Amino acid sequence: MVLRKGKVEDKFWFYIAGTAIPMITEKPVKSLAKVFDSSLKDSTSIQSTCAELDGWLKSVDKSCVPGKFKAWVYQHGVLPRILRPLLVYAIPISTVETLERKVSNHLRRRLGLPKSLSSIALYGHNNKLQLPFKSLEEEFKVTRAREVVQYRDSSDPKVAKVAWWEWSQEAKLAAAVQHLEKDDTGDQVLKTIAEAIKTGLVWAKQFCPSKKTIAFVRAREQAAPVKRSPAGILTTARDWQLLVDLKLQLKFPSHIAVTTLRPDIVLVSESTKQAMLLELTVPREDRLEEAFERKLSKYTGLVSHSQQAGWRVKCLPVEVGCRGFADCSLARALSSLGIVGERKRRAIYNTTEAAERASRWLWLERGEPWSRGS
Numbered sequence: 001m002v003l004r005k006g007k008v009e010d011k012f013w014f015y016i017a018g019t020a021i022p023m024i025t026e027k028p029v030k031s032l033a034k035v036f037d038s039s040l041k042d043s044t045s046i047q048s049t050c051a052e053l054d055g056w057l058k059s060v061d062k063s064c065v066p067g068k069f070k071a072w073v074y075q076h077g078v079l080p081r082i083l084r085p086l087l088v089y090a091i092p093i094s095t096v097e098t099l100e101r102k103v104s105n106h107l108r109r110r111l112g113l114p115k116s117l118s119s120i121a122l123y124g125h126n127n128k129l130q131l132p133f134k135s136l137e138e139e140f141k142v143t144r145a146r147e148v149v150q151y152r153d154s155s156d157p158k159v160a161k162v163a164w165w166e167w168s169q170e171a172k173l174a175a176a177v178q179h180l181e182k183d184d185t186g187d188q189v190l191k192t193i194a195e196a197i198k199t200g201l202v203w204a205k206q207f208c209p210s211k212k213t214i215a216f217v218r219a220r221e222q223a224a225p226v227k228r229s230p231a232g233i234l235t236t237a238r239d240w241q242l243l244v245d246l247k248l249q250l251k252f253p254s255h256i257a258v259t260t261l262r263p264d265i266v267l268v269s270e271s272t273k274q275a276m277l278l279e280l281t282v283p284r285e286d287r288l289e290e291a292f293e294r295k296l297s298k299y300t301g302l303v304s305h306s307q308q309a310g311w312r313v314k315c316l317p318v319e320v321g322c323r324g325f326a327d328c329s330l331a332r333a334l335s336s337l338g339i340v341g342e343r344k345r346r347a348i349y350n351t352t353e354a355a356e357r358a359s360r361w362l363w364l365e366r367g368e369p370w371s372r373g374s
Helices: 043-062 067-088 093-111 119-123 136-152 157-207 285-298 300-308 328-337 341-364
Strands: 002-004 007-009 029-031 034-036 241-244 265-269 274-281 312-319
Touching: 034 043, 043 067, 043 093, 067 093, 067 136, 093 119, 093 136, 119 285, 136 157, 157 241, 157 265, 157 274, 157 328, 157 341, 274 285, 274 300, 285 300, 285 312, 300 312, 312 328, 328 341
Parallel strands: 274 312
Antiparallel strands: 002 007, 029 034, 241 265, 265 274
């Protein structure tokens, strides 16, 4: 292979004992399970890897074994084989996520599971449904981390330095995205939702139950129509206390249940022994359903312990995309609280606007150079 100005040249030939050595433009070279072609890029190899996975899954589907054995073949045959090319080539995480979706569809179909079953239920190990399958994305991340750690601990200082630098750049990018999704965006969105609930509390007090009185009606007169209170949890008590986890390290009331979990919003009514938990997540738009399942499973134990103590507790996970898309869980939570109509539409609009404003942080920081840190 001859490089000239960053391009492969085929004008020069090398010979060994009169036999011409094939050029890389004619025949790609494979070394240590990695294929090198004239483009010097991994795009062709990545496409062939995705095609190989599709071929393997189709071959398994065409076999005559039962569905559970086809799933076993994937776990112990296909997964170990596909991990090797994923680590050799510079494959982006979005491609790995696409491959995992294909695998998940294959497993659901072979096991007779519904299409609506989320990935956290399919691969999770802390939920009630514990299937013996490993997530392709998780295995990719774990193996990649082991590889980087191995290079970092190398006795060759040059290898260790390069591995540390590449890892630091990936870590800084991941930290930037995490900062966007959890800190800035999360606080701004949480503050907006808390303001909507605070306004709803003030409005709901006029419909809260009060002392029962007897209305007397004179003869030949009609009784005045009774003003019906709107349905909603906020109208069931007058002593709601709103606790919001904004820079204050919110602690769940210990007289309800002892826990280290910190919900984003807690509504407590001592007179009616009610508590509402709102847990906000600001993920990417393609992970809204997974975030809902994860948060709901996370607070199942706390809700159960609180109910055993005589409290009526309900958890309402809320998801708002980091680019401003509000999941249906937000509208469902507001309706459960009794925030409906124009007030609900205004709250959803303000929440999406807050997410969009906070997301501009990453866009404004796009021109900042990535330093190696200290």
